[in-house]
Amino acid sequence: MAGAMAKFIEQTNDDLVSRAKTQANALGQLYEIYYDQIFRFCVHRLFNKEIAEDVTSTVFLEVAKKINSFSGRTEKEFFNWLYAIAINHVNSYIRKTSRRKKLLEKAASSITNTAEQTSEPNWPELYKAILKLKNEYQTIITLRFFENLPYEKIAQILNMNESTLRVMVHRILNELRNEMKNVFEAEV
C-alpha cells in the first residue's frame, strides 16, 4: 500500500509540473514546495541570508520566465532543472573575487559556530577551505552534507554517474582535509 500511495503522490506532483507551464496557481504550488529548499541551498552556498534571498529571487524569476519552455514533465525533472538553475546562479555570484572576499568576511561574523570540541575547525576556517574548492566540488559538498541529499538525487541533478559521484566525494573530502590542514598550519 505504501508503494501505491507513494506512486499516487508522485503522479500528483508530476501533474503539477505539467500544469505549471500554463497555470499560475500550479507554479505557485511548486514554489511553495521548493522555496525553502532552494533558499536553504543558497544559504549553505553563500552563507549570508541577505545574499541568499537575492539569489533565490533570481532563481525563481528565471523559473517563471522559462517554465513554459521547460521540456520536462515529471517532478523529478523539475527538481533537477530547478537545482541546475540555482547552482548556476550561485556559482555565477561566487565567481566575483570581491564578492568571495565579502562572503568570507560575512561568514566569519554572521554564522554561529556551535562546534563543541575545540579541536574541530570553526566555521570561518571550514568555509574558507570550502571556497577554495572548484565550484562544482563546492556544489557537491553542499548538496551532500548541508542538504543531506542522497547520492542518487545529486547524481541526477549533476547529470553524472552515481559511482563516479561517490569517488568524487571521497576525493573532495581529501582535498578539503588538505586545505584545512594548510589553513591550520598557516595560522599556527
Added chain:
Amino acid sequence: MFKDENEFGKIVDKLNIDTKSNPAHREKLKRQMLSVFNETSQKTTGNSKPDIWRIIMKSPITKIAAAAVIILTAGIFLYTNSLVPAAYALQDTINAYDSISSLHMKENIIEMGWTKDTWLECDMYGNINRIRFDTPYCGELTGSLAIVGSRNHGEAWLGRHNLHLVGYGDPSCILGFDVSQIAPKGLVERLYKQQELGEIILDVNEPREKNKPIVVTVNYPEGSLSESWKKLFYIDQATKLVKKIDKYELRNEQYQHVTTTEFSDYNQMIDPAMFSFKGEIPDDALVMDVTDVEVGLLQGDMTDKEVVKEITRQFFEATIAGDFSRAGQLYLGAPGSLIEQAFIGVIPLEIISIGPAKPETDPDSKEYVCSCKIMLKLNGQYHELDVSMIKVSQISTEQEPRRWIIIGLSYNLNPLPEGIKISNIETDLDAVTYDNPQPEDYLKKWLVLGPLPFPARADLYFGSEEGQKTAFDTDSLDFVNFAQKVTIDNIDYEWAALESEHGIVDLTQLSQENTDLKITYLWTQIDMPEETTGTLGIGSDDGVKVWLNGELVHENWLYREVKPDDDHVPVTFRKGKNQLVLKVQNALGAWGFCCRLLDE
C-alpha cells in the same frame, strides 16, 4: 579534523546554520514570480504586454504589500545590473557557456600540417559528457586515431592496425590529457583563475565594430615557465563565445604560429552516431578489451618529477625484459603487440641514463618531458638509443588517484661510444677489488685476458659445434692464485685492466680484429666484511663459466644475446677477499657479458 564522510557530516551538523527563511521575502517573491510568469505567458501567446500594476492591484493584497513589491523589484533590478559589467570581462564568456551543451573543435597543428577534430557534449559546468576525437595521424607508431567516449567509457580505433580497443574508462587514458580541460568553458575559467593569481597578463581589445571579435591576448610573465608563449582568444561580440584560439611560441626571437583551434557548431545537434563506432569499423577488425588492464603508473608519494623518471625507467625495463604488455600499459595503455612491433629487430639491453624530467612550457600542457639513453643491439652491433624526448602526461580520472602515462617519444640511434677502457698499467687485483658490493650495481671493473683463440686441437675443426664445445670445456688457468702472466698453448699472455661505462660489457671492443670464435677470462676480487650468501645475476653472449675461489659454480653452454640476469647463480662469499672469474666464449657477431649481485 575528520577522517571520513560520516565524521565530516557530523561537523557540518554541529555548525547549526540558521537557514530559516523570512516569510515576508517568501511572499513578496511569490507575487513577483507569478507576475513575471503571467507577463511571459501573455508574451508567448501573442497578447499585448500586461499591465503589471493592474495585476498587482487587482489581487487581494494591501497597498503596503504592493509597495514592498516595488521596493523589491528595484532591489532586484540593481542587483541584476551589478552582474552586467560595462565592458567585456571573461566572466561574460564563462556565463555564456552555461547555456552551451555541444560544440565542434578543430585544431590545426600548423607545423605538422594536420588537424584534430573534437566533438563535445557538455553539462552545465562545461564538463564533458560525450566526446569524439579524430586525427589522421598520431605519431609513427599509432597512425590514425579515433576515440569515442563518455565520462566513464572510452574506446579507440586505430585504422592502420585495424585494431579496435574497447573497455577504456575515462577517455583521458587514451588521449593522454584530462579531457575535462579542453572544453572552452574550462579554458576560460582557468584564465580567470590565472588572472586572479597573477599568472598571466591579459589584454582585452574590444573593437567598436560589433561584427569584429573581441581579442583577449594572454601573455605569461617573464621568468614563468610559459614565458615564451602567447595566446589569442577571439570572442564573438554577439554571443560572447570563443570562436578561435591562436597559440604562438617565441622561437629565435620571433613568434611562430603553433596551433589554431576553431570552435563552431555551438548547440548544434550532434548526431548520437558520432559518439559510437557502430557501422564504422570493418567486421574483420581485431577487437581488444582493455577493461582489466591497469593503465599507467600510480603516483603514490612520488613528486611529479620522480614519477616521470620512474615511468620512463619502468617502460624501458619492461622492453628490456621483453614484457611488452607491461610497456604497453605504461605507453597509452597500448596493446603489447603494438610496442613489440616498434622494437622488431632491436634488442634493448640496458638503461644507460635517465633524466632529467622537466615540465612542458606550453601553457595548456600538463605534460612533462624526460630524456633517456638506452644501450641496444641492432644488426649484431651495440648502439646507443638517445631518447631525447619522452612525453609523460598525468591523467586525472575521477575513479582513481593520480596516474601518469607515456604519450609519445622521439629518439636518435647512434653507434655506441667507446664503452670500455683497457689499461696495461694497473693490472693488479687491487685495482679491481670491490669492497662489499651493493646488489643491483653492475661489476664494471675487471682484469681481462684475451681475446684468446680456441685451444689448438689437431683432430678437430675448431669452428664446428664440437670444436666450440671442446673449447668451452677446456681451461688451463689457476683460478685461485692470480698470476700476472700466463702461458696457454705455449703462448704468453698478460692480464689487462678493463673498465666499462656500461653494465653490459662490449667485449668486441677488446680487439680491432674479428672477435668471432674467441674466448676471454675476466677476473675480479670481492672483499666481504663477513660470510655472505647471495645470487649473481649473469648475462652472456654466448657461453659462460663462473668460478668463485677456484670452484666452478656455474656453466651455461649456449648461443644467446646478452640479457641482464639471464642466469641466477647462488653463491657464498667468504669473509675477506674472494676471487671471481668468468669465462665468456663467443661464437659469431656480438660478444659481451654482464654480472652483478642480485637483491634476493
